[in-house]
Amino acid sequence: MMHTADLIKAFAAHRGDAIVISGRGGRHWVNHSDGVLDLPLGDPAMGGHAGFGLGLALAQPGKKVVLFDSEGDILMSMGQLPTIAEQAPANFYHFILDNEVYATTGGQPVPNAKNVDYAGIAKSSGYPRAMNYADIDAFTRDLPGILAAPGPVFVSCKVFPEVENTPIGQRVRWRTRSAAKVVHDLRGALKV
Amino acid sequence: MTEGTAAALSPETVMRQMKDNGVTDIVWLPDSETNWLYLLMKSDPDLRLIGITREGHGCSIAAGLFAGGRKPMLLIQNTGMLESGDSIRGWLMGLNVPIVLMVGYRGYTRHGVITDTVAHYTERFLMAFDIPFYLVENDGDADRISLAFKDAERTQQPVVVLVGDEFHGFNR
Numbered sequence: 001m002m003h004t005a006d007l008i009k010a011f012a013a014h015r016g017d018a019i020v021i022s023g024r025g026g027r028h029w030v031n032h033s034d035g036v037l038d039l040p041l042g043d044p045a046m047g048g049h050a051g052f053g054l055g056l057a058l059a060q061p062g063k064k065v066v067l068f069d070s071e072g073d074i075l076m077s078m079g080q081l082p083t084i085a086e087q088a089p090a091n092f093y094h095f096i097l098d099n100e101v102y103a104t105t106g107g108q109p110v111p112n113a114k115n116v117d118y119a120g121i122a123k124s125s126g127y128p129r130a131m132n133y134a135d136i137d138a139f140t141r142d143l144p145g146i147l148a149a150p151g152p153v154f155v156s157c158k159v160f161p162e163v164e165n166t167p168i169g170q171r172v173r174w175r176t177r178s179a180a181k182v183v184h185d186l187r188g189a190l191k192v
Numbered sequence: 193m194t195e196g197t198a199a200a201l202s203p204e205t206v207m208r209q210m211k212d213n214g215v216t217d218i219v220w221l222p223d224s225e226t227n228w229l230y231l232l233m234k235s236d237p238d239l240r241l242i243g244i245t246r247e248g249h250g251c252s253i254a255a256g257l258f259a260g261g262r263k264p265m266l267l268i269q270n271t272g273m274l275e276s277g278d279s280i281r282g283w284l285m286g287l288n289v290p291i292v293l294m295v296g297y298r299g300y301t302r303h304g305v306i307t308d309t310v311a312h313y314t315e316r317f318l319m320a321f322d323i324p325f326y327l328v329e330n331d332g333d334a335d336r337i338s339l340a341f342k343d344a345e346r347t348q349q350p351v352v353v354l355v356g357d358e359f360h361g362f363n364r
Contacts, residue, residue, distance in 0.1 A: 039259075045282030048252030052283065055256020055264070058217070058240070079245030083253070087242060180288045183259045192261025 002136045004028055004097055004159045010140045011066070011095075014147050018064035019056065019186070023049045024097045025068035027174045034176060036189035041179045047076030050084060050094065057089035057151075060190065064091050064147070071098040071118055071156075072110050078121065081154075085126025090150040094122075099161035107163035122154035130154040201330050201357045203229040206294070209337040210239070210265060213292075217242060217257050219250040220267035223296045225355070229267075247272025248279035254291055255283040269296040270314045270354070280321065280350065290344040292337070293352045300356040302329070318352055325352040 008028040019037045022029035026040040034040070041052070053067035074081075074096060084092070100113035110116075122130040129149065133139040139157065146153060164171060177185065206229055210218070217240045218233055220226070233239050244250045247268040254264040273280070273295050284291060299308025306312050318325045324343055326336040337353050344351040 041287075043282075044255075044286050045248070045252070045278045048249070048255075048279055048283050051249050051252030052256035052259070054242075055253040055258070055262075056260045057256075058242075059257050059260020059262045077246070077249055080249050080253075083242065083244055083249065179286055183255070183287050186259055187261065190261055 001134060001158050001160050002139065004099075004162065006136050007097075007139060007157055007159065008032065008068070010136070010143055014144055015066070016064065016147075018066045018093075018147075019060070021049060021053050021056070021065065021067040023068040024070040024073070025095075029068070030174050030176075036185045039182050039186060040175050040177070041182055042175060044179055047073045047080075049073055050077065050080045053092060053094065054080070054084045054087060054089065057092035058087060059192075061089065061091055064093060065089070066093045066095065068095050068097055071096055071100070071116070072102055074118060074121075075110055075116075081122055081125035081127070084152055085122075085128075088126075088128070089152055092152040093147060094127075094152060094154045096154070096156040097159050098156055099159050101161045101163065103161045103163050104168075106165050107161055118156040119154055122156075127152055127154045130156070132156045132158070134158040201328060201333070201355060203232050205331045205334045206337070207232050207236070209334055213338060213341040214263050215265045216240065216262045217254075217264040218267055219244060219254050219257075219264055221245070221247055221250070221269070221272060223269035223298070225296050225357070226267065246275070248276035251276060251279035251283040255287050255289050258289045258291065259287075264291060266291060266293040268293065270298050271310050273352075274310065274313060274317055277317070277321070280323070284350045285321075285323075288348040289350060290348045291350050292340045292344055293350055294337075295352050295354050297327075297354040297356040300354070302356075314354065323350055323352055325354055327354045327356050329356045 005028045008025050012032040021039045049069050057065040101107045119130040119132045219242045250266050257264040299311025340351040340353045
């Protein structure tokens with residue numbers, strides 16, 4: 001198991017000029033970067049981040065698009081994986097933070113939490129590259145190569161759950177922009 | 193030309209509307225009326241087709257395409273639109289995506305005697321979500337598709353075109 005903060009920190013060193021959809025790693029990524037190419041969208045509708053990443057990668061083939069998704073999102077919209085594999089955007093880097101639980105609702109386990117091979121599912125869906133990591137040293141070692149090779153790539157990472165039990169209305173808000181503003185800012189930066 | 197085909201919405205008309213309005217990507221899931229349109233879309237090198245496995249997935253894909261500067265359109269059936277409610281809310285309405293959803297109106301009958309429950313709920317669903325919609329039944333209604341694109345652009349919100357031509361819509 002890895003700590004999400006460590007994983008995000010390792011990625012930050014190699015981000016370059018990639019567009020980052022921080023997804024389930026958002027609260028950690030905001031400590032590294034919160035500019036117009038950072039997309040903390042919150043949770044517009046669970047399960048949709050991968051589709052958003054696909055659309056953005058297809059629209060901007062000259063830029064790397066990196067997404068920090070989750071196993072809960074994948075389970076909710078597994079049918080997106082064949083669509084991503086079919087479109088095969090070479091600039092799409094799809095990371096999964098697999099904490100085995102629904103952390104924001106109190107830590108209830110996702111179905112069959114310890115026995116699902118997400119990279120195997122992605123590979124079977126047609127992703128040309130898919131791998132699992134549970135060790136930060138191995139992840140950190142391999143990350144430059146993962147990002148240097150063409151996508152789409154699916155990288156499933158076992159992370160410790162960061163369970164929240166505070167009522168949602170009392171939680172600390174780390175996002176500084178609405179999701180609509182995030183998209184508006186990105187379009188401005190891309191001049192589209 | 194038979195009376196039936198004269199009343200149809202032809203795939204060529206739909207394609208022309210897409211092109212006239214600058215559509216770059218079709219995010220779609222086939223329904224029983226769209227095969228001829230599919231063949232036309234597939235033969236157009238300037239149009240990207242993105243096949244999905246559940247209609248709600250199309251909303252976030254379209255939002256990502258829009259965020260990156262493309263002009264997508266969603267092509268789905270009303271059954272799938274109902275299933276997609278939260279994705280329409282979160283990924284399209286919430287992100288201010290000006291998009292047209294062309295929605296096959298399964299169960300629609302002009303005379304109003306509806307036996308398919310999905311038709312019963314289709315317009316009620318759209319009114320509940322406060323999504324504007326236009327009904328298109330044949331080629332003579334085609335300009336309503338352009339009106340939908342204009343509305344979407346003006347409001348920066350999704351607009352629906354209901355294709356009320358289940359038995360020969362998009363077909364020859």
